[in-house]
Amino acid sequence: MLDEHIRGYISANAQRFLDELKELIAIPSISALPEHAADVRRAAEWLTAHIQERIGLRTTLIETSGHPLVYGEWLGASGKPTVLIYGHYDVQPVDPIALWRTPPFEPTVAGDYLYGRGAVDDKGPAFAILKALETLCTVEGGLPLNVKVVMEGEEELGGPSIAAYVQANPRQLAADCVLILDTGMAARGVPTITYGLRGIITFEIAARGAAHDLHSGLYGGVAPNPIQALCWVLADLKGRDGRINLPGLYEMLRPVGNDERQIFQAQSAEQEQRLQAGSGLRELVGEPGYTSVERGTARPTFEVHGIRGGFTGEGSKTVIPAEATAKCSMRLVADQPQHAVLELVRQRVAALAPPGVTLEVIEGHGSDPVTVPLDSPAMRAAAAALEDEFARPVAFIRSGGSIGIAAELYTVLQQPIVMMGFCLAEDNMHAPNEQIYLPNFYAAIRSVAGFLKNLARELIRGATPKT
Amino acid sequence: MLDEHIRGYISANAQRFLDELKELIAIPSISALPEHAADVRRAAEWLTAHIQERIGLRTTLIETSGHPLVYGEWLGASGKPTVLIYGHYDVQPVDPIALWRTPPFEPTVAGDYLYGRGAVDDKGPAFAILKALETLCTVEGGLPLNVKVVMEGEEELGGPSIAAYVQANPRQLAADCVLILDTGMAARGVPTITYGLRGIITFEIAARGAAHDLHSGLYGGVAPNPIQALCWVLADLKGRDGRINLPGLYEMLRPVGNDERQIFQAQSAEQEQRLQAGSGLRELVGEPGYTSVERGTARPTFEVHGIRGGFTGEGSKTVIPAEATAKCSMRLVADQPQHAVLELVRQRVAALAPPGVTLEVIEGHGSDPVTVPLDSPAMRAAAAALEDEFARPVAFIRSGGSIGIAAELYTVLQQPIVMMGFCLAEDNMHAPNEQIYLPNFYAAIRSVAGFLKNLARELIRGATPKT
Numbered sequence: 005m006l007d008e009h010i011r012g013y014i015s016a017n018a019q020r021f022l023d024e025l026k027e028l029i030a031i032p033s034i035s036a037l038p039e040h041a042a043d044v045r046r047a048a049e050w051l052t053a054h055i056q057e058r059i060g061l062r063t064t065l066i067e068t069s070g071h072p073l074v075y076g077e078w079l080g081a082s083g084k085p086t087v088l089i090y091g092h093y094d095v096q097p098v099d100p101i102a103l104w105r106t107p108p109f110e111p112t113v114a115g116d117y118l119y120g121r122g123a124v125d126d127k128g129p130a131f132a133i134l135k136a137l138e139t140l141c142t143v144e145g146g147l148p149l150n151v152k153v154v155m156e157g158e159e160e161l162g163g164p165s166i167a168a169y170v171q172a173n174p175r176q177l178a179a180d181c182v183l184i185l186d187t188g189m190a191a192r193g194v195p196t197i198t199y200g201l202r203g204i205i206t207f208e209i210a211a212r213g214a215a216h217d218l219h220s221g222l223y224g225g226v227a228p229n230p231i232q233a234l235c236w237v238l239a240d241l242k243g244r245d246g247r248i249n250l251p252g253l254y255e256m257l258r259p260v261g262n263d264e265r266q267i268f269q270a271q272s273a274e275q276e277q278r279l280q281a282g283s284g285l286r287e288l289v290g291e292p293g294y295t296s297v298e299r300g301t302a303r304p305t306f307e308v309h310g311i312r313g314g315f316t317g318e319g320s321k322t323v324i325p326a327e328a329t330a331k332c333s334m335r336l337v338a339d340q341p342q343h344a345v346l347e348l349v350r351q352r353v354a355a356l357a358p359p360g361v362t363l364e365v366i367e368g369h370g371s372d373p374v375t376v377p378l379d380s381p382a383m384r385a386a387a388a389a390l391e392d393e394f395a396r397p398v399a400f401i402r403s404g405g406s407i408g409i410a411a412e413l414y415t416v417l418q419q420p421i422v423m424m425g426f427c428l429a430e431d432n433m434h435a436p437n438e439q440i441y442l443p444n445f446y447a448a449i450r451s452v453a454g455f456l457k458n459l460a461r462e463l464i465r466g467a468t469p470k471t
Numbered sequence: 472m473l474d475e476h477i478r479g480y481i482s483a484n485a486q487r488f489l490d491e492l493k494e495l496i497a498i499p500s501i502s503a504l505p506e507h508a509a510d511v512r513r514a515a516e517w518l519t520a521h522i523q524e525r526i527g528l529r530t531t532l533i534e535t536s537g538h539p540l541v542y543g544e545w546l547g548a549s550g551k552p553t554v555l556i557y558g559h560y561d562v563q564p565v566d567p568i569a570l571w572r573t574p575p576f577e578p579t580v581a582g583d584y585l586y587g588r589g590a591v592d593d594k595g596p597a598f599a600i601l602k603a604l605e606t607l608c609t610v611e612g613g614l615p616l617n618v619k620v621v622m623e624g625e626e627e628l629g630g631p632s633i634a635a636y637v638q639a640n641p642r643q644l645a646a647d648c649v650l651i652l653d654t655g656m657a658a659r660g661v662p663t664i665t666y667g668l669r670g671i672i673t674f675e676i677a678a679r680g681a682a683h684d685l686h687s688g689l690y691g692g693v694a695p696n697p698i699q700a701l702c703w704v705l706a707d708l709k710g711r712d713g714r715i716n717l718p719g720l721y722e723m724l725r726p727v728g729n730d731e732r733q734i735f736q737a738q739s740a741e742q743e744q745r746l747q748a749g750s751g752l753r754e755l756v757g758e759p760g761y762t763s764v765e766r767g768t769a770r771p772t773f774e775v776h777g778i779r780g781g782f783t784g785e786g787s788k789t790v791i792p793a794e795a796t797a798k799c800s801m802r803l804v805a806d807q808p809q810h811a812v813l814e815l816v817r818q819r820v821a822a823l824a825p826p827g828v829t830l831e832v833i834e835g836h837g838s839d840p841v842t843v844p845l846d847s848p849a850m851r852a853a854a855a856a857l858e859d860e861f862a863r864p865v866a867f868i869r870s871g872g873s874i875g876i877a878a879e880l881y882t883v884l885q886q887p888i889v890m891m892g893f894c895l896a897e898d899n900m901h902a903p904n905e906q907i908y909l910p911n912f913y914a915a916i917r918s919v920a921g922f923l924k925n926l927a928r929e930l931i932r933g934a935t936p937k938t
Contacts, residue, residue, distance in 0.1 A: 036786030097788055103683060161786055188689070202688065206787045215751025216570060219901040221669065221872025222655070224772035224802050225713070226746060226755045226763045231775040231797070232709055239706035242699055244825055246692070279693060284682025288693045289827050296693045305691035308698040309790050314777035315798060319503030319628055320673045320835050321564055322800050323776050323901055330698070331782065333789050335691050358711055360756050368787050405688025434686040434790055 005392055006454045009143050014135070014449050021449070022118070022442070024054070025131050026111040028093070029120040035071055035094035036161050044157045047093045048072045051134075051155060059138045061153060068165030071157030078137075079150045084460055086150035087382075088179035088417070090409055091130025091186065092159030095122035096434045103436035117439040124431040128440040129185035130155060132426070132448035139453055148460030152179060156409065159186075162206065162369020163408040170409065174416050181382035182413050183455065185448060187425035190399035191274055192441070195390035195451075197383065198423040200301065200375040200402030201410050203336035205346050206368030209237060209353060210329045213361050217314070217323040224324065228360030231313040231328040237356045237363065238330060241349075242306045246291040246299075248334070250348040253304060256340045258375075260302055268297040271401070275300070282429040301402035304345075305335040333368075335406060342370035371408035372415075380420040382459060389454030390424060393447050401425075424451055472859055473921045476610045481602070481916050488916070489585070489909070491521070492598050493578040495560070496587040502538055502561035503628050511624045514560045515539045518601075518622060526605045528620060535632035538624030545604075546617045551927055553617035554849075555646035555884070557876055558597025558653065559626035562589035563901045570903035584906040591898040595907040596652035597622060599893070599915035606920055615927030619646060623876065626653075629673065629836020630875040637876065641883050648849035649880050650922065652915055654892035657866035658741060659908070662857030662918075664850065665890040667768065667842040667869030668877050670803035672813050673835030676704060676820060677796045680828050684781070684790040691791065695827030698780040698795040704823045704830065705797060708816075709773045713758040713766075715801070717815040720771060723807045725842075727769055735764040738868070742767070749896040768869035771812075772802040800835075802873060809837035838875035839882075847887040849926060856921030857891060860914050868892075891918055 014021075033047035034040040048065055051074045056063040061076035071094065079086070098108040098121050106112040111120035118128070133153075140147050154177065156166040170177060187198040211230035218227050242248055260268075272295040276288055279296070290299040313328025315321035336345055350365045357363045376383075378400060387398045403423075410421050426444040427433060481488075500514035501507040515532055518541045523530040528543035538561065546553070565575040565588050573579040578587035585595070600620075607614050621644065623633040637644060654665040678697035685694050709715055727735075739762040743755055746763065757766040780795025782788035803812055817832045824830045843850075845867060854865045870890075877888050893911040894900060 036784075036788065038785060097782070097784065097786075099782070099784070100684070160788075202691075204688075204789070206789065213752065216899070217567070217902045218750055219872070220772065220774045220776065220800060221671075221802065221870065222896065222900065223746065223750065223767070224669075224774050224800075224871055225766035225768075225770055226743075226757050227750060227752060228756045229774055231778050232705065235702040235705040235775070235778075236711060238699065238702040244703060276693075279690065283685055283690065283694060285680065285694060285827055287827050289695045289825070290693050299692035300690070301692075303692055305687065307687045307691050307696055307789070307791055308702070308781065309687065309788060309792065310781035310783040311698050311702075311778050311795065312783040314775065315564070315566070316777040316779040316796075317503075317564065317566070318505060319564075320798060320800070321503065321627075321776060321901070322671070322673070322774070324774055325776065328778065329783075331787060333687060333787070335688065358756070360752055360754050403688065404691055405686070429689065432683070433689065434788065435684045437683075 006450055010139055010453055011450065013139050013143050014446060018446060021135050025128060028127050028131060029111040029122050030109055032109045033094050033157060034097050035158050036097055044071045044094055048074050048157055051093055055134060055153065059134060060141055066169065068169065070165040073166060073169060074155040076153040077151065078147050080146055081149045084149040085180040086152065087456065087459065088177055088182045089133055089151060089153045090182060090184045091133060091155045092126045092157065093130065093155050094157040094160050096160050100436060105437055116442050118442055119437060119439045121438050123438050123440040124427045125433045125438065126159065126186045128445050129426050129448055132445055133185055133452050135449045136452035136456065139449065140456060148457055152177060164369060166409050167412050170412050170416050177417065179417060179419060181419050182417065182421045184407060184410060184421060184423045185426060186407055187403050187423045188427040188429065189425050190271065190401050191278060192428055193394060193396065195394040195396055195398045196425040197386055197398050197400050198403045198425055199378055199400050201373060202301065202404055202406050203340065203342055203371050203373035203411060204333055204406035205336065205342045205370040206333040207346065207349060208329055208331050208366040208368065209234060210327065210364045210366060211361050212327045214326050216326050220322040220324050227324050228358060229324050230361055231325060233358050233361040234313065234328045234330055236358060237353060238308055240356055241352065246289060248304060248306045250352050252348060253340065253345065258338045260298065265298065268295045271297045278429045300404040302337055304337055304340060306332065308332050335404060336373045338373040338375050340373060342372050346370065369408065371406050372411040374411040374414050376414065376421050382420045382422050385458035386422045386424055386455045388458050389451045392454055393451045473917055477606055477920050478917065480606050480610050481913060485913060488602050492595060495594050495598060496578040496589050497576055499576045500561050500624060501564050502625050503564055511538045511561055515541050515624055518560055522601060522620065526601060527608055533636065535636065537632040540633060540636060541622040543620040544618065545614050547613055548616045551616040552647040553619065554923065554926065555644055555649045556600050556618060556620045557649060557651045558600060558622045559593045559624065560597065560622050561624040561627050562592065563627050567903060572904055583909050585909055586904060586906045588905050590905050590907040591894045592900045592905065593626065593653045595912050596893050596915055599912055600650065600652055600919050602916045603919035603923065606916065607923060615924055619644060626875065629838065631836060633876050634879050637879050637883050644884065646884060646886060648886050649884065649888045651874065651877060651888060651890045652893060653874055654870050654890045655894040655896065656892050657738065657868050658745060659895055660861060660863065662861040662863055662865045663892040664853055664865050664867050665870045665892055666845055666867050668840060669768065669871055669873050670807065670809055670838050670840035670878060671800055671873035672803065672809045672837040673800040674813065674816060675796055675798050675833040675835065676701060677794060677831045677833060678828050679794045681793050683793050687789040687791050694791050695825060696791050697828055698792060700825050700828040701780065701795045701797055703825060704820060705775055707823055708819065713756060715771060715773045717819050720807065720812065720815060725805045727765065732765065735762045739764045745896045767871040769804055771804055771807060773799065775799050802871060803840045805840045805842050807840060809839050813837065838873050839878040841878040841881050843881065843888050849887045849889050852925035853889045853891055853922045855925050856918045859921055860918045
């Protein structure tokens with residue numbers, strides 16, 4: 005049970021915590037857009053100063069070949085475990101900007117929600133961890149265990165710099181477990197720990213035909229059309245039945261046991277309702293023979309995120325374009341290694357090139373899938389803290405998303421990754437009108453404080469993960 | 472044989488003719504782009520003034536619901552035939568602008584070529600007709616027959632206003648034949664008359680899924696992807712074998728006779744060489760079993776001109792987009808009526824909608840295909856003039872392109888349409904670095920003067936169309 009002094013401090017400072025979060029969200033740290041590079045740095049500097057001055061950790065801004073890493077540590081709890089805390093301060097682009105009801109970088113409270121790009125992914129949850137640290141430091145004069153904080157500015161573009169840093173500095177980051185708040189809740193009010201993440205590969209497929217655009221009156225019927233070629237390829241890679249047509253892909257999957265499949269089954273009705281409500285879709289789709297939970301978290305996906313080619317302005321222009329490009333990704337599930345799957349894509353695309361068209365697969369970023377064992381002191385400490393906060397058993401789920409660094413840290417540190425989730429399906433992550441449910445922001449602060457206390461005391465209350 | 476005084480006048484004024492054409496090309500009359508509406512009007516006003524003041528026709532600028540029509544007439548040749556002359560003063564958009572070696576609206580002469588948007592489509596050839604009229608009026612004090620000139624500013628967007636005007640004013644436009652210079656040459660130095668034009672329909676296919684973009688981690692595997700749906704549809708509509716998958720489409724084709732097919736065969740090797748040279752393509756493609764000439768002029772086509780959906784900026788954004796759109800056209804061949812074919816498209820697209828995705832076919836512009844009989848006084852007059860100019864037999868060809876108004880005029884006036892062509896395959900029509908081969912510009916002036924003289928005198932020299 006969380007100490008009353010801790011609860012009291014969080015309540016007393018709730019408005020200030022919110023105001024500080026709004027300051028952070030107001031910085032348009034869009035990592036994917038080169039024109040926002042200075043904003044990304046500004047967010048990193050803001051966080052470094054905040055962690056140093058407000059919370060009292062020893063901080064460093066670590067330069068990388070891309071956006072900087074924010075690092076902070078408090079190692080004053082001799083003999084106690086060390087928690088490595090990860091978060092990211094970069095955000096997704098905001099287009100289509102016209103669909104935002106409030107400006108994405110003017111954080112706005114309406115009712116129980118705070119609106120703004122990054123509110124829930126990941127500035128709100130990451131900042132909640134910092135506020136938990138502040139609370140413990142202030143109320144108790146220090147932390148109950150050792151803490152290392154690392155926050156990156158490249159998560160939304162695949163985190164190349166932090167991956168390199170982790171590989172190069174395993175001793176600096178050594179810890180007994182990793183805490184990440186960048187995942188979702190099974191439903192509003194349901195405390196949730198994510199134990200599985202899909203991996204991802206992103207790539208572009210570029211199709212090229214003639215040396216320049218051609219007139220379709222002159223060349224229609226005799227010249228290859230790169231858009232058409234791209235459509236043939238994309239239609240082949242994913243069939244109408246939702247199956248991905250890459251020989252060998254499904255054979256790599258670690259089989260899902262009957263127990264887990266029953267859990268998927270039990271979660272599916274509620275999840276379908278939630279996904280439909282959050283999307284405005286009349287119906288969900290996908291591979292026949294699998295529940296929506298399994299489709300969405302334990303099966304690989306192939307998605308086209310963007311496609312562009314030829315004349316797309318007002319009016320019409322009857323050209324056969326010289327080239328067309330599709331931005332794609334695949335989500336991967338253990339044990340589908342990113343590099344092996346990308347190679348399958350390359351082979352298949354090469355085989356699908358029609359006469360007269362050159363196809364190129366341009367690699368983007370990637371991460372391997374990860375699943376974390378459910379049984380460890382860190383998992384139990386997290387579950388106990390969440391059950392204390394929400395007064396309900398924890399739901400252990402797989403996420404359909406990818407957190408590149410989680411797989412990296414899991415491989416390098418060989419320690420549990422604890423992912424406590426506070427993002428709701430309706431929070432419009434990566435979409436216009438991103439929001440955070442403010443009660444979840446404060447619940448996250450209390451839950452993290454509780455987790456750290458539990459883990460330090462090894463006061464696990466005998467809670468065992470329930471699924 | 473063209474009179475020496477006529478030839479002499481054209482030679483003596485060659486530089487001025489070119490300077491005037493450059494003035495016209497410098498006006499960026501892009502009809503498809505609303506921001507250029509004032510430029511389109513400026514081109515119309517420039518032409519009206521030029522025809523009135525320089526050539527002496529009685530002119531009117533005819534307002535329409537779109538861009539204006541330029542109309543001029545000279546009806547002083549009592550008892551002589553009347554020729555309706557058609558041209559267009561609007562041009563295609565210029566993107567991709569980066570590929571132009573000279574600014575598209577700063578007409579530039581280099582060697583035997585004049586570069587600029589509209590140089591060959593259709594400002595150069597249309598202006599050549601006007602210079603032929605000027606030449607005859609000046610040298611001979613008047614025209615040898617009656618002439619009506621109509622020039623439109625909407626050809627590149629399908630000519631809706633002139634179609635309505637022709638239907639509403641058949642008596643004003645009544646003539647014994649129509650002269651159009653907006654087609655191609657079989658090859659450099661080969662005098663060419665086009666007797667067949669493909670029709671066209673343009674349309675967009677819009678695919679819509681969720682109410683807004685979704686996160687592919689959360690929704691990948693369960694939400695429908697409108698880009699993927701569009702790819703399935705486009706891949707279905709046109710197969711890898713080049714066949715269009717619209718039941719009933721090919722049954723509408725008027726059979727091609729063996730004679731004509733032999734002509735196609737004879738023309739194909741040269742045409743393939745020309746099309747490859749003009750496009751940088753390693754190989755031509757298309758339906759098996761047909762020569763490239765038949766594929767390119769006497770078979771229907773389905774082409775995607777532009778496609779757009781989701782995130783297409785720098786970097787990556789792993790969304791499942793809410794919508795995607797493709798701009799398409801089909802070229803049609805007698806007897807495939809535009810409205811009947813559009814209905815086939817609508818039916819097929821509706822049948823292809825996958826679960827969770829709405830597909831809409833948005834009609835653009837269209838025209839019916841047309842073929843003109845080879846045997847008429849006007850055809851003979853044109854053939855004789857061209858053979859005089861080029862000292863070679865005329866090649867009678869079908870064009871793969873569409874001239875919306877030709878089908879309309881053919882239907883309304885029931886008179887021959889004479890299409891003398893001066894555009895070369897390498898002239899980059901509708902593409903960057905559009906050019907006109909200047910010797911063709913002057914050949915066009917002399918050929919039109921000869922045609923008008925021949926038709927007036929009915930001095931046909933016994934020339935019969937050779938194919």
